[in-house]
Amino acid sequence: xxxxxxxxxxxxxxxxxxxxxxxxxxxxxxxxxxxxxxxxxxxxxxxxxxxxxxxxxxxxxxxxxxxxxxxxxxxxxxxxxxxxxxxxxxxxxxxxxxxxxxxxxxxxxxxxxxxxxxxxxxxxxxxxxxxxxxxxxxxxxxxxxxxxxxxxxxxxxxxxxxxxxxxxxxxxxxxxxxxxxxxxxxxxxxxxxxxxxxxxxxxxxxxxxxxxxxxxxxxxxxxxxxxxxxxxxxxxxxxxxxxxxxxxxxxxxxxxxxxxxxxxxxxxxxxxxxxxxxxxxxxxxxxxxxxxxxxxxxxxxxxxxxxxxxxxxxxxxxxxx
Amino acid sequence: xxxxxxxxxxxxxxxxxxxxxxxxxxxxxxxxxxxxxxxxxxxxxxxxxxxxxxxxxxxxxxxxxxxxxxxxxxxxxxxxxxxxxxxxxxxxxxxxxxxxxxxxxxxxxxxxxxxxxxxxxxxxxxxxxxxxxxxxxxxxxxxxxxxxxxxxxxxxxxxxxxxxxxxxxxxxxxxxxxxxxxxxxxxxxxxxxxxxxxxxxxxxxxxxxxxxxxxxxxxxxxxxxxxxxxxxxxxxxxxxxxxxxxxxxxxxxxxxxxxxxxxxxxxxxxxxxxxxxxxxxxxxxxxxxxxxxxxxxxxxxxxxxxxxxxxxxxxxxxxx
Numbered sequence: 001x002x003x004x005x006x007x008x009x010x011x012x013x014x015x016x017x018x019x020x021x022x023x024x025x026x027x028x029x030x031x032x033x034x035x036x037x038x039x040x041x042x043x044x045x046x047x048x049x050x051x052x053x054x055x056x057x058x059x060x061x062x063x064x065x066x067x068x069x070x071x072x073x074x075x076x077x078x079x080x081x082x083x084x085x086x087x088x089x090x091x092x093x094x095x096x097x098x099x100x101x102x103x104x105x106x107x108x109x110x111x112x113x114x115x116x117x118x119x120x121x122x123x124x125x126x127x128x129x130x131x132x133x134x135x136x137x138x139x140x141x142x143x144x145x146x147x148x149x150x151x152x153x154x155x156x157x158x159x160x161x162x163x164x165x166x167x168x169x170x171x172x173x174x175x176x177x178x179x180x181x182x183x184x185x186x187x188x189x190x191x192x193x194x195x196x197x198x199x200x201x202x203x204x205x206x207x208x209x210x211x212x213x214x215x216x217x218x219x220x221x222x223x224x225x226x227x228x229x230x231x232x233x234x235x236x237x238x239x240x241x242x243x244x245x246x247x248x249x250x251x252x253x254x255x256x257x258x259x260x261x262x263x264x265x266x267x268x269x270x271x272x273x274x275x276x277x278x279x280x281x282x283x284x285x286x287x288x289x290x291x292x293x294x295x296x297x298x299x300x301x302x303x304x305x306x307x308x309x310x311x312x313x314x315x316x317x318x319x320x321x
Numbered sequence: 322x323x324x325x326x327x328x329x330x331x332x333x334x335x336x337x338x339x340x341x342x343x344x345x346x347x348x349x350x351x352x353x354x355x356x357x358x359x360x361x362x363x364x365x366x367x368x369x370x371x372x373x374x375x376x377x378x379x380x381x382x383x384x385x386x387x388x389x390x391x392x393x394x395x396x397x398x399x400x401x402x403x404x405x406x407x408x409x410x411x412x413x414x415x416x417x418x419x420x421x422x423x424x425x426x427x428x429x430x431x432x433x434x435x436x437x438x439x440x441x442x443x444x445x446x447x448x449x450x451x452x453x454x455x456x457x458x459x460x461x462x463x464x465x466x467x468x469x470x471x472x473x474x475x476x477x478x479x480x481x482x483x484x485x486x487x488x489x490x491x492x493x494x495x496x497x498x499x500x501x502x503x504x505x506x507x508x509x510x511x512x513x514x515x516x517x518x519x520x521x522x523x524x525x526x527x528x529x530x531x532x533x534x535x536x537x538x539x540x541x542x543x544x545x546x547x548x549x550x551x552x553x554x555x556x557x558x559x560x561x562x563x564x565x566x567x568x569x570x571x572x573x574x575x576x577x578x579x580x581x582x583x584x585x586x587x588x589x590x591x592x593x594x595x596x597x598x599x600x601x602x603x604x605x606x607x608x609x610x611x612x613x614x615x616x617x618x619x620x621x622x623x624x625x626x627x628x629x630x631x632x633x634x635x636x637x638x639x640x641x
Contacts, residue, residue: 014408049506064580111472161594187363187533187594188533188574188577189362189577189589191577193589193590194589195589196586199585199586214507220579220580222579232418254508258508260534260536261580262536262539262563272511273512276476
């Protein structure tokens, strides 16, 4: 197989947090040790509760921030080596992002045509006529009509705005698109339309998607690979079918059992997760999941588990054999 | 007698473009100890209908109904003062955003005891023991220490628990939960839903659950009301509705769920919910309906067996 579009090896991101006058800064481990390969035309879903490092990972992949440690290779170029601005600029064109809130991510003072032309003005030498043509083609592709060119964002519904955001991300013909909860703000019927559009665009343009979501039924439908994270650490990773049909890590099992299903027949035995996510400033010792895990042993409090291959998936748990 | 009996409730807002009908002829009957879910997309009037019941709508709203009875009392004709005695005591409501519905300037203990002082008299301090008991009841650890905590010191899930404690303080007969778990993570959502059902069973409350999540409905409710563009399109027992939806909109909504898809693409519903200015003639769902017929484009349907459709889908095992 050809080389992966994204090659992440042991990515870490720490943020310094001021702890007070004359006191040493603490470091917040927003992301520790994410590794994966993503090929063209594939979708990697990143799953977890809020505060698990999903969005930090997105910020690293889109070059908004640099990783504290680890190696990130995008489209064959090592990001830490790409110090000169020309390479960075070119790299940024290959990675684009669609945000969660379609009401917050579009400038209310710009017309749709201007919003979509802006990336072209900054990154290409096209003439005004070429740009307009390009924008109109892209608008038609995502299901917007020509007359929408001169309208403002407030005149559109949530689903249409998300289409605009997708068009903006795709106008520079990127190879990788990071989708941060792209459908969680939309209604069910519109959600299905936008997901279908994303699937069609992926097949047509051979895009690699990093799909960040907490909705497991959506993830199960769209993902090829799944990365489950807890408190900044990956806990389970593997092919989508393997993770969903046979979850290994106790956290993945709990997450799956907590997800409600549109099925009135099945009254399931739910795995109850007690308590809430601990503070990442002061993570538990050993396995970070042990205070909420029903299988936790004395060992789990002291030894930090590493990601190890278990059959089809990789799992970070001492108890999974 | 039903605990709540609403007949033909409509809410109109006066806007710059004329009257906007947010809720259009909604009927709802609710018995004690029953869980009813109201499902619909945004703009379907599910929240507005319940806010009208609570009397919480701004003055621009015009509420009309043939009948609005709660526990035998007529909510339409009673004075604001009388209504105030019922609202918050016998009927209470939980909102979507726990972080914004609590007052950031007061401790949670203060806010809960305020409810008790308002409805039962006495000073806030005299209600301390009951406040601690309530916090324990909703599963907040170290309840006594949390009395002095401010909302910003608590997580979203904890804030929602505090809201629930506040709402069940007066042991209401009817609790309305407006998207109580939408802002929360799945594991916390499961905890909160479980808590609501537990409390509902322990106190024999009736619970109205407003949501857009079909999966949440399937797991918690007894009965479902489906709303579309302000109209109530179907009202059925939850098991019947999921197995055999009769209204085309309900069917399409269920099919659009990712877990019900066949093949790679989802069964999306084409088009969008009509807005104020582009309401279609005839049945409001006709431009998006796959079973549409000429008659649907001309005449608005009337409700028949709690289904608002000219040509409801057949029951299982029955042919048209």
